Amino acid sequence: MHITDATPAPRLAAGDGVLTVIGESLVDIIRDPRGPAGGQAHPGGSPLNVAVGAARLDLRTVLVTHYGQDLHGLLLEEHLQANGVQVVNGGSAATSTALATLGPDGAAEYGFSITWAISGASLPALAAVKGSTHVHTGSIATVLPPGEQATLALVEAAREHATTSFDPNCRPAISPDAAAARRQAEVFVAASDIVKASDEDLRWLYPDRAPEESLQAWLELGPAVVALTRGASGPVILSGNGRVEMAAEPIRVSDTVGAGDSFMAGLISGLAKLGALGAEGRRQLQTLTLDQLHAVASYANRAAAITCSRKGANPPWSAELGELS
Numbered sequence: 001m002h003i004t005d006a007t008p009a010p011r012l013a014a015g016d017g018v019l020t021v022i023g024e025s026l027v028d029i030i031r032d033p034r035g036p037a038g039g040q041a042h043p044g045g046s047p048l049n050v051a052v053g054a055a056r057l058d059l060r061t062v063l064v065t066h067y068g069q070d071l072h073g074l075l076l077e078e079h080l081q082a083n084g085v086q087v088v089n090g091g092s093a094a095t096s097t098a099l100a101t102l103g104p105d106g107a108a109e110y111g112f113s114i115t116w117a118i119s120g121a122s123l124p125a126l127a128a129v130k131g132s133t134h135v136h137t138g139s140i141a142t143v144l145p146p147g148e149q150a151t152l153a154l155v156e157a158a159r160e161h162a163t164t165s166f167d168p169n170c171r172p173a174i175s176p177d178a179a180a181a182r183r184q185a186e187v188f189v190a191a192s193d194i195v196k197a198s199d200e201d202l203r204w205l206y207p208d209r210a211p212e213e214s215l216q217a218w219l220e221l222g223p224a225v226v227a228l229t230r231g232a233s234g235p236v237i238l239s240g241n242g243r244v245e246m247a248a249e250p251i252r253v254s255d256t257v258g259a260g261d262s263f264m265a266g267l268i269s270g271l272a273k274l275g276a277l278g279a280e281g282r283r284q285l286q287t288l289t290l291d292q293l294h295a296v297a298s299y300a301n302r303a304a305a306i307t308c309s310r311k312g313a314n315p316p317w318s319a320e321l322g323e324l325s
Helices: 046-056 071-082 119-130 148-158 178-190 199-205 211-219 259-273 279-286 290-308
Strands: 002-004 018-022 026-031 040-044 060-065 085-089 096-102 108-113 134-138 163-167 194-198 225-229 236-239 242-245
Touching (some): 026 071, 040 046, 046 071, 046 085, 046 259, 060 119, 071 085, 134 148, 148 163, 148 178, 163 178, 163 259, 163 279, 194 199, 194 211, 194 259, 199 211, 225 290, 236 290, 242 290, 259 290
Parallel strands (some): 018 060, 026 096, 134 163, 163 194
Antiparallel strands (some): 002 085, 096 108, 236 242
């Protein structure tokens, strides 16, 4: 078991709760045909990106994850420390890697060498979620054995005293069985208060219906808020009170790496600013007005746009993003 305590990020004025993110950390090796030959190594993994994005938006953040004691693991540890993310590291295998090859439009295609196991830190991980106001998970950590059941157990343990969120961030190269991934996603949707997915996720999981139909079906499984990101078409958010849609921010795209994770971090941060997280905030989350949903969607939309405007998963800081409005 290896635990690293980095300096926590400042607290949000909206409350002093802790966000715990559960999921993979890995090193992205990015190959860009528009740049020099070879690849550059960068910290990555959807949950790690969400944790860093949330910490940059002033949420005190813990990441329950796995990486090895190797050069790639050192890169991840330094990155998390530099961004004020506290780490509970539950694994000892080599650090996972993802090879991202960028196309002419900046979109990324991935190949993976992944391990997901957090059994080496079961008790610290449980303590982290029990001490949290909000718990988020998603992506590989929710589908890849042997750690996916531990991820679900931690989310379920959090439900009594925390709000929870989920982003499937599907990786067919890791979990090619769409039917199994769909069943697993629906388990996490039903255990979550907030869910975000991309149109690509929902087209892969439910090829026989439109993404927004699938989003509506997920809302009926129990979450209070469900969000759909659609790249250049902008996001849609649904709740029991209605629907919000907006165009994407007009920016020059460098690449799309980490854009959805920045949206997720912005969504969590925006809801925290509204006092809509935690057991005490769940009623507020369930009764958000359309104006409030629009403000949160706009905030998250700006976060994603800023990330797209620069290379790699480099989410905005609170001073760049501005206030919820």
